[in-house]
Amino acid sequence: MDSPNTTPTAEDETQLVSRRIQRLSLHLTPIPNSFIRDHHQLQLLTCARVKLSVNTALLSDFMRGKHRGIQEKVYEYFKSRPDLQTPVEISKDEHRELCMRQLLGLVREAGVRPFRYIVEDPSKYFAIAEAAGSVDMSLGIKLGVQYSLWGGSVLNLGTKKHKDKYYDVIDNLEYPGCFAMTELHHGSNVQGLQTVATFDPITDEFIINTPNDGAIKWWIGNAAVHGKFATVFARLLLPTHDIKGVSDMGVHAFIVPIRDLKTHQTLPGVEIHDCGHKVGLNGVDNGALRFRSVRIPRDNLLNRFGDVSRDGKYTSSLPSINKRFAATLGELVGGRVGLAYSSVSVLKISITIAIRYSLLRQQFGPPKQPEISILDYQSHQHKLMPMLASTYAFHFASLHLVQMYSEMKKSHDDQLVGDVHSLSAGLKAYVTSYTAKSLSTCREACGGHGYAAVNRFGSLRNDHDIFQTFEGDNTVLLQQVAADLLKQYREKFQGGTLAVTWNYLRESMNTYLSQPNPVTVRWEGEEHLRDPKFQLDAFRYRTSRLLQSVAVRLRKHSKTLGSFGAWNRCLNHLLTLAESHIESVILAKFIEAVQSCPEETRATLKLVCDLYALDRIWNDIGTYRIVDYVAPNKAKAIHKLTEYLSFQVRNVAGELVDAFNLPDHVTRAPIAMQSEAYSQYTQHVGF
């Protein structure tokens, strides 16, 4: 709610002009503190857009990852093969076949071999997956199922014998495979899976069984059509000589052949049905699998974390079911890293289309003057500029995550493992939720023409939608972040060390425990509001306060409700805590990028970073006001500055999306072509 201004003061014209000259000379960067109150007038007085000069090429170089080369190889390959491009309308069955041909072409013809990088250079793998997803998200996911899930489970959960046997045939797609974890009744609760693998010591085999309909493996990618094998997650049952007859060793992974290598017929005991048409990603053939006493050799147990000997004895380097389960799932964290990274890429494509079209599109205008670009409307800037800032913010945060993950794959450092686990969960959840919402906003921002399938928002949204659910439901993942924060919190109080990502909590927790400074809560100058210290402090104060208060509430409620009940009673609070923490990490990484970027790009990135920070603070201004962290006038100043920064970012919005360096054959939407967009659109329709 904006403050009602009192009657406008009648400014002296002469004075205005002299101030105008003074201000023009400043070119807005840097703006002295005292000018912030007048920025609306400044905008007016400078009369035209006060515009930063953006070095797009340099910014693009800085943004571009080190694996841009292989991404361009992917783009170029598909550009050269129009027959492999996914048409706007395609049936499920045709899409599945096309998607397989795309993958085969990429691997066998273009010679892009993602499997080689899964372990040795994950950041290169993610770059390939991202580029493939830009061609068709189904292709990105199909590639991920084959190499990260099926292939990754063999490499990460198996041992040398598995690698020797399967590496080449997974790499060259001779053995397309599945990752059969989820069941009809169990998705998030993986420990509740009911499929069983019973060891038969007589034949030295495991017998895989689906004990009931709820245990049917569901949503299994590659299963409906192409898969020859599946990594099946099942409870390992070992015969015992006691009254129970078997001992449940917990969930393990097994390689199960599902189709004949030559005839492609479904193997005996395996029942496969097609999960059918989905909201999106219809290029991926998801199936449902039921096993009826399917026998596999003992060697098919992926035995890195637990093994069964010829005589049915269980051995493991890890002491408990829970530890083994954690180690098993821990190896799958790469999928989340990849999704966070690819989701940013989807957001880039979407906002590029929305901004290019919004610059082109004109509607209404001042009386008797030409119509203006719709991006000149404040409401449109409000829809798209904080989103553009967030895209930049997520870009740096996801690059950071990929780097951490790559280091972890080399060092296997325990603390890094925990850090990557939590950050990948949090960023995947946060970014995919944000992108999903943004895709809808971008469609709306492009009005009716945004509704033409050829302009891509429909398929981008439908394909991306499930990013919020698979590889860990976002609500569940955020709880893992919250749980990790609470663990760190307890360790802090026990004098232990904090993982790198949470290190800031040590300091801010102390700040938080004191009251907000009554002087700084009133500071409302632009210099202060654009000071990274103020911004980071505000983000971290919020996180620390949420953490401290939820810890107290959990302790209180646990006494009466038990730990599960207490957790549920505080669940909204815990989710807000997790999001707040992730936002703090994102902002910190963005601020680092502003500090480390080439000098010529700094003013631009600083502007974008400030918008990201202040927009987030304004979005949660209620929180800050309830604890009186900011005074009413400071809250209003934050709001005004956010609107003003949106206006400033709008003035370089074209350059900022250009810096993503997405060629027209990647964005593809006719309304977003870099020249002649309207006529490319009418041509598409047949004029």
Added chain:
Amino acid sequence: MDSPNTTPTAEDETQLVSRRIQRLSLHLTPIPNSFIRDHHQLQLLTCARVKLSVNTALLSDFMRGKHRGIQEKVYEYFKSRPDLQTPVEISKDEHRELCMRQLLGLVREAGVRPFRYIVEDPSKYFAIAEAAGSVDMSLGIKLGVQYSLWGGSVLNLGTKKHKDKYYDVIDNLEYPGCFAMTELHHGSNVQGLQTVATFDPITDEFIINTPNDGAIKWWIGNAAVHGKFATVFARLLLPTHDIKGVSDMGVHAFIVPIRDLKTHQTLPGVEIHDCGHKVGLNGVDNGALRFRSVRIPRDNLLNRFGDVSRDGKYTSSLPSINKRFAATLGELVGGRVGLAYSSVSVLKISITIAIRYSLLRQQFGPPKQPEISILDYQSHQHKLMPMLASTYAFHFASLHLVQMYSEMKKSHDDQLVGDVHSLSAGLKAYVTSYTAKSLSTCREACGGHGYAAVNRFGSLRNDHDIFQTFEGDNTVLLQQVAADLLKQYREKFQGGTLAVTWNYLRESMNTYLSQPNPVTVRWEGEEHLRDPKFQLDAFRYRTSRLLQSVAVRLRKHSKTLGSFGAWNRCLNHLLTLAESHIESVILAKFIEAVQSCPEETRATLKLVCDLYALDRIWNDIGTYRIVDYVAPNKAKAIHKLTEYLSFQVRNVAGELVDAFNLPDHVTRAPIAMQSEAYSQYTQHVGF
């Protein structure tokens, strides 16, 4: 951010038990004020769900509109004709043909004749359109194009000669038609349309021309395949004897034949292309039309608001181009009423599916106990319960709008016309935006199974998406509401009368102008927070404050920026104002419904209404805190009570969706079947 509690007090066990008995006897309704602080403990102590007893049948009777009979006729017809049901996967071309067969079947076989009610009983027309949309949203829209847009333009913009000639053949679908308003370059700015209709006095004809590519009629429903006629909006040009040669009389509507009645060939001078695949609504055949000197008889001008005589003289009962334009567009307001109404219906279907599945689905649970329903998670309640409350709120508000519209169609009362115009714009914008977001939330809430196309969220979202754009872009419509509020505001200060819907502003504007009462800003008892007076006051205070402050800002900025620039400078503020006003109207209508409902349903509706009100206040708590309308502790109390009411509504959520009275053959999603949902789902997949 929740307040950090101090260390939990150790309650005396004995005391607890005696209080427990006392509380159990209260059964939560009514709850004495003093208990509010302890409600979490109350929840705990009563140990099971404190559950209202809901009279579903009575509630359903109260909710059900008076036209339920004809809706059931629609449902039953399609239930009896499985061959006319839209399959989960269908190509665009097949879908279009199926949709036409559905419409023909409904009209000619089931004998449902929507056109008869367009003028004489609009509420019955909207009920039919809603039911048809529940069968397939494409059908609802195709029906709307034929009867409300094409038929409605003939009835409302034409005169007796048009009605005599076209009524029967529109009614029985012999003449499928189009409504050709939007152009490639102009959607929202209808006054900027460029298609021209030049009168030729020699042949007594109009010549329709598309002067440039930007003026190609775009997105025209029924044009790509089925339409025989189009109501074309074009600038009427009359020959003059001055130097200009022609005089532009502004936008008028003309009946233009586009295809041969017998051969269905496109007529000479008409070029039609297919707009192609869309994000959704692919059962509707949208096309693009270009006219090259297409001649139509003078009689084809829809001449209710302006006419041309044989000798080329223009006559009109209305004095200016602007008045005629407003009258023409004013007749089209019914489309918005229908969209608001149908959008609520989509929301009902979506939340019914999400809630039924969330009650069925179990995941995780306390150690060694059965898994719990996912609707028992606080986070899930947070996602779905305020949405359920909003669905009820929108239901009553949209019924109210339909009633007002029906009265207006009878009385033609000027004040009512203005009121309906503004309220239909606002509710259409507000409700469709809310529903669009909710569809995504419902999909997420249903996890992976929500992603199966058969479970409907994909098609509901894709089809509904454009509701936010067509019949008036939501951002543009909200500005109409804001403009109307400002007009009312000025009239108030000039002592004029206020339209009924804004009447509350008279009072609350006075309240606003004084400071918030320092005592009531601290009241935090449940009785106070659940008092409709507190809730309405809070909503209206916000609206009044936004209105007053934006009026002042506009006046200030107009002096320097001109009215267009000032409006744009305040645009976000104006949109917030419009939304705030619409929320106030929705709440007022809900409160009226609680007062007028059968006694046995009142406690239930009151609970739902309170959740609606408090959730909205909490969502904008920053606003209230910035102006210190609520003290920090009151803000926290509102938050806690919102969570608690969500919990209470969860306990009757099943009954609340049952009261929508949507049979399984309307909801259709296997995961939401009222019995055996999982096995219906596995059967669907082939097990």
